[in-house]
Amino acid sequence: MTAPRLELRGVGHAYGGRVVLAGVDYTLAPGRVLGLLGPNGSGKSTLLRCIAGLLRPRAGEVLVDGRVSVELPPAERARVAYAGHRPLLWGGLSARENLVLCAGLYGLPAGLADEALAAADLVAQAERPAAALSQGQRQRLALARALLPSPALLVLDEPHSGLDEASVARLDALLQSARGNLTLVLATHERGRAEQLCDELLQLEVLP
């Protein structure tokens, strides 16, 4: 699956009249890694949700390979993965069940779940409910869930938050290995880490 080109055209959004994003224009070539920088309230999460196709911006549009992100048909949607602040996991299901469900929802064989568990080093925790995992383990599981369908566009909202050093290193290694095969957009507020991981940076500001 080839990585898509991403275009932001005059993207703007407001919550209850308060504008958090206005006129964001950007083009990201296929396979590039974009880091979104900015303080809290600068609209990073909102922009990421727009890119992932979870939120229709109030103004402008997000194009994935020329198609509006919120209107992608199901088969195209499968190429986009998103992991946010919340882990997007069923707390009452075990780690393996979460991945098996994810595989099912993407029309993939359940066997992929075990591969993903091994890749995320969660084999020992496979039968534990997701709610009982540690923060770092849950974050890894969330990422494994996002990567399971082999997305071509990956959207990560502060993937490093709440991780210990070992997990951060593992995550960075994982992101490095995926480089080139996918278009990646991630938000962070650590400039150093962003410069090390990303090809391009986009700085967002809190609007007045």
Place this chain on the structure above:
Amino acid sequence: MLAAGALLVISTLLIALWVPGDRAEGYRQRIFYLHVPIALTSYLFLLVGAFYAARHLLRRDPMDDLRSYVAIHQGVILGTLVLITGPIWARVSWGIWWDWSDKQLNTFLLVFLFYCAYFMLRYAVEEGARRERFSSIYALLGIGMVPLSLGAVHLAGTIHHPTVFHRDGPAMEHSMFFAFLVSWAAFILLASALWRLELRGKLLAQGVQRLQRRIRGEAVLP
């Protein structure tokens, strides 16, 4: 607005002075010329609200949500009048305020309660695309409720009240029907004028808000 006012005056005169009194109920039956046209106009505006709600869901134009909301607002205001004039009529005709066997009025009550919840929903969601969509969903559901409520209320009559009440009795005379139509037209005109007026007011308020934001140096979307 002017036309609506003029027609209202004419229809009031017609109702008060011109139409023949009802043989059974006399002068007080004339509330019929207010109650029924108001109810029909109310339904009409709920229908208009549902139409714009459907269009909003298809096209996502915020204006359509505003049109739908204002139409439902008119419908509910008129609905309140229906629920006031109905019991008055019941009281003067049958000596009771509320008649649970009155099918039209009870259908109206169900629909009215449903649309009151529409406003609760609207106030519970922050202004924005989500509020517009949720409102539209509920407005559309409401129009499905009208035939269902009507059917249910007719059935309910067979549960609690074995006898069926016929309010209108013999068919209307021509002059009565004419006065009825004039009154109905007057209320449609009035409600349309109010609809346009409220819409203009809402748009002006939005414009003022945007200007205030600009003056304060805040960002605004195109």
Place this chain on the structure above:
Amino acid sequence: MTAHAVPFARAVRLLVRTDLTLERRAPQLALAMGLFAAVAQVVLHYGADISQPPVSVTVGSLWVTLLLATLLAVARVFNAERDEGLLDALVLAPIPRTAIWAAKAIAITALLLLMEVVAVPLSYLFLPADAPVPSFGVLLLALLAGDLGLAALGSLVAAVASAVRGREVMVPLLYLPAAVPLLIAALACSVHAAAGDSVMRPLALVLTYDAIVGLLAYAVCEHALTD
């Protein structure tokens, strides 16, 4: 091996199985609804104590109980999806989004059926010895047909209410007015049957309700689930 679109029926099956698995592991909602059904019948009995209740009262109190207990389910079923962001995962997955609504409707139906297993025998048990007993077959038919409509409506209302401020308050306000026509029609089924009349008309209305509400909800649910 690449991901591909998953058809409606398979997506619904997956999601229903997930919901039922979760409910089986922590059967909070099923227990709450069953207990509520019992408590509500006691309350209704003392609230409207009639020594010779007509069928419309005995079956009516059963239906009111069921309707109120449904509120418990409607107030809960979409909360985890909203609060834990699971809805994001579902909305992004290559499934028809209507499957999310349909799966919840089926899960609610299952909960309703489970609760009725408790509530219906109880309501018969609580009846005075000489009370007119509604025909069991007709009651069952009305229950099954009614559950579908309640669940179709409930799933949509839950999707909407879970995303608004003060959802505990909004659920009954949004749900009950829309459910009244169904209540009347379903109740009329039992009353007509007890009087020896045909139940065709009320049953037809229940099914019409199911059809209208089901189709409307199906048509608009995607707008309730996506931003």
